[in-house]
Amino acid sequence: MQQVTLQGKTFELFISQNQIQERIAELAAQITREYVGKDPLFLGVLNGSFLFAADLLKEVPIPCQISFIKLASYIGTQSTGEVNTLLGLSESMQGRHIIVLEDIIDTGLTLQKLLAVVAEKEPASVKVAALLNKPEARKVEVPAHYIGFNTPNEFLLGYGLDVDGYGRNLKHIYKLQN
Secondary structure (H helix, E strand, O other): OOEEEEOOEEEEEEEOHHHHHHHHHHHHHHHHHHHOOOOOEEEEEEOOOHHHHHHHHHOOOOOOEEEEEEEEEEEOOEEEEEEEEEEOOOOOOOOOEEEEEEEEEOOOHHHHHHHHHHHHOOOOEEEEEEEEEOHHHOOOOOOOOEEEEEOOOOOEEEOOEOEOOEOOOOOOEEEEOO
């Protein structure tokens, strides 16, 4: 599908399912090499990272665990600039190697808040893996260790990314048409 229309907005194909899967396999191989024998805890940020987290972990053959946290900072297609924690953590992170899984890093505000919460849990290390990175949208500097794709500051949809809750199920990533 080259175009999709949701919530009265038209989106055009930006990154194909094949490109996504190839890049995830490369990220998984890198993570696997770096975390052999370390028993990492992957921390997925819901809702957007669920597909990325699932596909990435299928490619990581080393012993590991996964947990999820839910944060929110978007209404429609605009970031509110405020981050609200909606669902907390239950696993102990003390002394663990944590890999935060994000669908997208744009303003950095959500990730900054999450990393502060994680740091309070005294992990051995913390790294960030994000499928998408929008450097031009950054309001605060945050670390990004494993990046799938750097993208322009455009609204994206699909593969976990949504507009008002719709479109997360699309297997490709689309960008809003101007």
